[in-house]
Amino acid sequence: MPKLRTQERTRRRLGRWIPLGLVLVLLLVLAPALARAQAPDTASVTLAWTSPGDDANVGTATTYDVRMSTAPISAGNFDAATALGGLPTPLSAGTRQTARVSGLTRGTTYYFAIKTVDDVGNWSGISNVVRFDWVIDSAPPGTPSGVSVTRQGADARVQWAANSEPDLAGYRVYRATTQNGSYTRLNNNLIVATQFTDNSVPVGGSEVWYKVTALDATGNESARSTGAVLSLTGEGASAEWRIDPAYPNPGRVGGSVNVPVYVAGGGSAELMVTDAARRIVRRYDLGSMPAGPQTVVWDGRNDAGRPVVPGVYTAWIIAGGTRRNVRVVLVP
Known part of the structure; x- marks a missing residue:
């Protein structure tokens, strides 16, 4: 077909x-x-x-x-x-x-x-x-690749590379508490994007695993992807500040963009947003935040409270000798 x-x-x-x-x-x-x-x-x-x-x-x-x-x-x-x-x-x-x-x-x-x-x-x-031409499609899509998972507060954000099949209908995400355990499907409706936020991460375990499948318009489902693991332990022992991909990205001018960070604690740090000309647009103090995964919500405004224009921005986390960044795009 x-x-x-x-x-x-x-x-x-x-x-x-x-x-x-x-x-x-x-x-x-x-x-x-x-x-x-x-x-x-x-x-x-x-x-x-x-x-x-x-x-x-x-x-x-x-x-x-x-x-x-x-x-x-x-x-x-x-x-x-x-x-x-x-x-x-x-x-x-x-x-x-x-x-x-x-x-x-x-x-x-x-x-x-x-x-x-x-x-x-x-x-x-x-x-x-x-x-x-009356030819019925029975071939499943290719197995999704590039599956990764990051922690966002109490949630887990799963991302993967897009499939290229022209009759692709969407994706399913599965979760297990061990690598070879029983995987449970998390979404009833097909996901048309290449990301999914798990708002019900199990508590009390040491890790959680995710796999993704692709489905075409006929309902053929691909094999499950390679598993991506998220560790649920040892977060307080990490002394490394971290910044993860922002979402939604692209975002809308006048809307908010979430920037996940890992707060190591025990020192001063800030999240800084710069424009394409490397001018500072917005600053957030991270030193007062509790240690562990946190989310900074940028409201799309500068330090003067005015909405910024569409364009490419960079969110930086700066803590001592640590300087890491992610790109953020705002569209009209």
Whole structure:
């Protein structure tokens, strides 16, 4: 079941949409249960896509326009293809939505594509074009790689590298208290990002392990990744200050960014935010914080209380001879 992915990046400017940074994905899934309920020579498929926003990945689009044809669809012939009815109302950006198409003739190759329009009539470009030729996908995605876990206060933040399959639907995260123990799935809904925060880390143990799997639109699940371990003991014995990746990253101008740090205790230290020109934007005193994992919340403002502009910033932890940093990006 071939599926393709393209990036459709849009933002309103002067009455039109121009490329920006939003992935609009159209996936195709065979629906065998419905096919069995219809005549032997017809069947149905389910189209699935990730909703765009009204402005880039913000807000909610107004209407979908899904087209079907027995010939390849392009921007030039999109309007000539058959318009499909019964489409869902657009939901907020990033939401997975579906539409079922019935009455297809077995053996006939079909092509599908989608456009969206905002509340003032600005149309997106055409999505990727999906070709359906009755070949059912049974191959699972590749095993996720690069799995890591960091402590954030009482929580654990799991991250991994993105899979590249065009029909990728999302990820599942599993947890165990020993490396070879029984792993329990933590998320009921598929994760579309490449990170997950575990808000229910078990207490009383010495370590916790995490593995990640990938699933495609047909429901095929990959093998579990290599385990990533988080130690739950010995934190007070560490004398090393530490700063971990900030989140959300990119963040929004006017919003907050969380910067996890490990406070060693027993000395003065500060967290300092600088801009791309290395000018100091904000300072936080860490010396009064209790030892152990803490989170500094930067509110996106400078020391004068004014919101900073979009751009690339650096958060530094400075304690004695320790100087470590992470990059923080703020977007409009």
